[in-house]
Amino acid sequence: DIVMTQSPESLAVSLGERATIKCMSSQDVLYSTNNKNYIAWYQRKPGHPPKLLFYWASTRESGVPDRFSGSGSGTDFTLTISGLQAEDVAVYYCQQYYSSPTTFGQGTKVEIK
Amino acid sequence: QVQLQESGPGLVKPSETLSLNCTVSGYSMSNAYYWGWIRQPPGKGLEWLGNIFPSGVTYYNPSLKRRVTISVDTSRNQFSLRLTSVTAADTAVYHCVRSNGSPPGYYFDSWGLGTLVTVSS
Numbered sequence: 001d002i003v004m005t006q007s008p009e010s011l012a013v014s015l016g017e018r019a020t021i022k023c024m025s026s027q028d029v030l031y032s033t034n035n036k037n038y039i040a041w042y043q044r045k046p047g048h049p050p051k052l053l054f055y056w057a058s059t060r061e062s063g064v065p066d067r068f069s070g071s072g073s074g075t076d077f078t079l080t081i082s083g084l085q086a087e088d089v090a091v092y093y094c095q096q097y098y099s100s101p102t103t104f105g106q107g108t109k110v111e112i113k
Numbered sequence: 114q115v116q117l118q119e120s121g122p123g124l125v126k127p128s129e130t131l132s133l134n135c136t137v138s139g140y141s142m143s144n145a146y147y148w149g150w151i152r153q154p155p156g157k158g159l160e161w162l163g164n165i166f167p168s169g170v171t172y173y174n175p176s177l178k179r180r181v182t183i184s185v186d187t188s189r190n191q192f193s194l195r196l197t198s199v200t201a202a203d204t205a206v207y208h209c210v211r212s213n214g215s216p217p218g219y220y221f222d223s224w225g226l227g228t229l230v231t232v233s234s
Contacts, residue, residue: 031217040220049208049224050159061222093159097218101174104159 002027002096006105012113019081021108023094028074031098038098041070041079044107045090053092054079086112115140117209117225125203125232131196135209135225136189143167143187147212147219150183150194152205153227160205164212164219165192199232206230 003026013019029038037057042050052061054070057077069080081088089112094105121133135148142148149164163173165183173181177196185192196203206227212219 034215038214038218042221049227050221051224052220052222055214055220055222095159095220097214097220099217100172101176102161102218104161106158 001101002029002099002103004094004096004103004105006094006108008108009106010109010111012111013084014113015086016083019084019088019110021079021092021110023077023079023105025075025096027099029096029098030074037073037077038096039072039077040095040097042093042095043090044093050093081110084110084112115211115223117211117223119207119209119225119228121228121230123229123231125199125230126234127200127232128198131194131199131203131230133194133207133228133230134191135193136191138190142185142190142192148185148192149210149212149221150207151210151221152207154202154205162194201232204230204232
């Protein structure tokens with residue numbers, strides 16, 4: 001199975017500042033046939049199910065604010081929140097869907113400093 | 114907008130079978146997409162259990178393959194999860210999901226709220 005490692009486990013950021021979350025896969029998840037990275041990002045708020053933010057590493061799901069961005073390729077990926085808002089407090093997960101079984105990172109908790 | 118809702122017992126005895134249903138509204142399951150189950154034990158990470166296509170084709174997580182069965186009833190717009198021989202390690206919040214993407218893999222663009230299933234005598 002591909003192991004997904006997120007860092008940091010948690011971070012506290014001031015309102016309006018940038019939050020950066022890293023996700024590393026144990027194997028390359030760039031599919032050469034279509035040149036797509038098989039990485040998704042989710043946001044989970046307390047009492048809610050995970051919400052899809054990005055797929056193909058950087059394609060924003062409809063309705064996701066543009067202060068969120070996804071980037072990276074191969075084995076290293078980043079979720080950035082530019083200008084943290086109070087409603088962004090949540091746990092964020094990355095997922096690889098390049099090979100079965102699909103696997104998730106352990107999550108990164110984002111809080112307000 | 115598609116919505117998914119899990120239903121089933123919240124308490125299952127060890128060694129028995131966990132059974133959950135997922136009712137899909139706002140979208141006809143027979144049209145397309147894979148549908149699946151993901152769980153999250155308390156304080157732990159997300160684990161994919163398996164997917165099913167409306168035709169009945171299934172894919173399971175090998176770590177659970179011998180214990181898990183997913184079935185579909187497109188006439189009722191529902192799909193189901195059965196997990197046999199449960200132990201305390203199967204205590205988790207179980208989510209039904211809609212899978213999207215293209216081979217070789219799929220992400221999850223719609224999630225049910227989830228239902229907590231506790232395995233205890």
